[in-house]
Amino acid sequence: MTNKVDPPLSIEALRRGDRAEFARLVELYDAYIYRLALRILGNPQDAEDVLQETFIKALKHLPSFDGRSSLSTWLYRIATNEALMLLRKEKGGMISLDEPNPNDDEEQEPIQIVDWCCLPEEMLMNAETKKVLDQAIAQLSPALRVVVVLRDLQGLSTRETSQILKISEESVKTRLSRARLQLRQWLSEYFHQQYGLENLAS
Amino acid sequence: MTAHRPSCREMLGSLSEYLDGELEAELCAAIESHLSECENCRIVVDTLRKTITLYHQHAEEDPQLPAEVRLRLFKRLNLEDFLSHSR
Numbered sequence: 001m002t003n004k005v006d007p008p009l010s011i012e013a014l015r016r017g018d019r020a021e022f023a024r025l026v027e028l029y030d031a032y033i034y035r036l037a038l039r040i041l042g043n044p045q046d047a048e049d050v051l052q053e054t055f056i057k058a059l060k061h062l063p064s065f066d067g068r069s070s071l072s073t074w075l076y077r078i079a080t081n082e083a084l085m086l087l088r089k090e091k092g093g094m095i096s097l098d099e100p101n102p103n104d105d106e107e108q109e110p111i112q113i114v115d116w117c118c119l120p121e122e123m124l125m126n127a128e129t130k131k132v133l134d135q136a137i138a139q140l141s142p143a144l145r146v147v148v149v150l151r152d153l154q155g156l157s158t159r160e161t162s163q164i165l166k167i168s169e170e171s172v173k174t175r176l177s178r179a180r181l182q183l184r185q186w187l188s189e190y191f192h193q194q195y196g197l198e199n200l201a202s
Numbered sequence: 203m204t205a206h207r208p209s210c211r212e213m214l215g216s217l218s219e220y221l222d223g224e225l226e227a228e229l230c231a232a233i234e235s236h237l238s239e240c241e242n243c244r245i246v247v248d249t250l251r252k253t254i255t256l257y258h259q260h261a262e263e264d265p266q267l268p269a270e271v272r273l274r275l276f277k278r279l280n281l282e283d284f285l286s287h288s289r
């Protein structure tokens with residue numbers, strides 16, 4: 001990190017294929033794109049493939065970038081689509097990105113009531129817990145996973161997330177809610193079993 | 203009793219927005235009224251909040267882009283020349 005303020009990227013230069021400007025774009029966003037892909041796919045090799053494909057596509061389509069969204073939203077959108085395409089390929093084309101219907105089983109699942117908030121910080125921040133958090137993300141359906149990754153892990157706003165996924169802000173909120181509740185359920189089960197905390201599940 | 207008091211399960215779907223501070227005042231009040239009398243839901247709200255916080259905290263510690271991954275990316279894009287003096 002340098003202290004000097006770099007000039008903002010010139011969309012004009014990017015559009016006409018200026019290589020130095022494109023290199024600046026890559027350097028500015030490659031780490032974000034890599035982490036996004038890694039979080040959706042859970043696998044470094046796949047994340048690297050998505051990273052490379054994203055910038056190859058960006059290079060190809062920059063001349064027609066219309067500037068209606070920000071460059072970062074546009075890049076995120078390419079990367080998210082690449083990651084979802086890879087997931088779909090691996091699952092044999094079986095994943096659906098439509099609004100998932102809350103199924104009855106899930107709705108009737110007992111609500112886990114385990115008071116694990118007061119566990120000491122070292123139990124919540126250790127490598128074991130981190131593994132459980134990652135596994136929980138991986139268990140979410142892709143439609144819920146991308147939303148929680150964009151909102152809670154990449155730290156994007158509801159609005160940005162809706163632009164990236166081309167779904168309404170209401171859908172983002174609904175999916176985020178379902179994802180977070182599911183993650184809370186799994187973490188509660190884990191902490192209940194791992195640390196023998198009482199479960200008042202009803 | 204003026205407004206409808208939501209049941210525990212009815213409240214679940216609004217808690218995420220409640221924690222993000224995006225819920226309208228009337229619903230917030232209904233939730234808070236429920237929470238003041240329901241220990242179980244207080245635990246659900248606290249652990250939901252903590253779940254979100256945990257993901258934020260762990261995300262900050264996620265690995266950075268490995269140098270060799272960036273190198274391969276720049277090579278794939280034929281941009282190695284720009285990588286050398288930017289590092």
Ligand SMILES: [Zn+2]
Nearest residue numbers: 210240242243
């Ligand atoms: Zn309740």
